[in-house]
Amino acid sequence: MAITALTFDLDDTLWDNRPVLERAEAGHYQWLSDALADSSPEVGHAFITHYPLHAYQQHRLDVARRFPLKRGDFTWVRERALFEMVEAYGLPRLRARLWAAHAIAHFLDLRHDLTPYPGVVAMLDTLRQRYRIAAITNGNADLKRLDLAEHFSAMIAAGELHAPKPDPRAFLAALARLGAQPSQGLHVGDSWREDVLPAQRLGMQVAWIDAKNEAPHDLPPGVHRLTHVRELPALLTRLTS
Secondary structure, X not given: OOOOEEEEOOEOOOEOHHHHHHHHHHHHHHHHHHHHHHHOHHHOOOHHHHOOHHHHHHHHHHHHHHOXXXXXXXXXXXXXXXXXXXXXXXXXXXXXXXXXXXXXXXXHHHHOOOOOOOOHHHHHHHHOOOOEEEEEEOOOOOHHHXXXXXXXXXXXXXXXXXXXXXXXXXXXXXXXXXOOOHHHEEEEEOOHHHHHHHHHHHOOEEEEEOOOOOOOOOOOOOEEEEOOHHHHHHHHHHHHO
């Protein structure tokens, strides 16, 4: 059956996400510590000194364990962890909630300060002339905050649906919004576990962005290895010719 729909992972598929998250992680946490020092001098010690960044990262893991249904909603987990830590730092509960919300807003601003790989925008602009396109992400990138949004007919924030990849429901939701059957879809992603295996098991074709050269000797049927997303148009030409 002909391919009519494309679904894309976002982080590390359409842009290099590691430097984006590193900058956002450190930036919003330092911002919160500085803001608390200015607004709550009575506490007497810097938030980031009392709770170093690694303590925040560890506390997020604890929050995810305590709230398993929310573990895929990374924004919620981050905000909950910050709220609990700011309250433990000595602020009243309402003020702690407000500061956590402000810090997460700052994190999301930094998190969306990103640049797609060269050629991605032009590639998507060409592909959308022939295919319907959706995004499926476990992360908290919001396409509505990016210039890429106009290229996508649907956006599935899998964690917020409590069905993070590799849960097949995220893929089925995207295909339903695109009006396609799995056999008409091709998924593009960089994770073997979260992108390749669930999409292939549903009967989709898969373009695996194997940037780390982790390919096994034998790929499952319908899985096509690429080293970069810029190779996708050539793959589609081969599959549809």
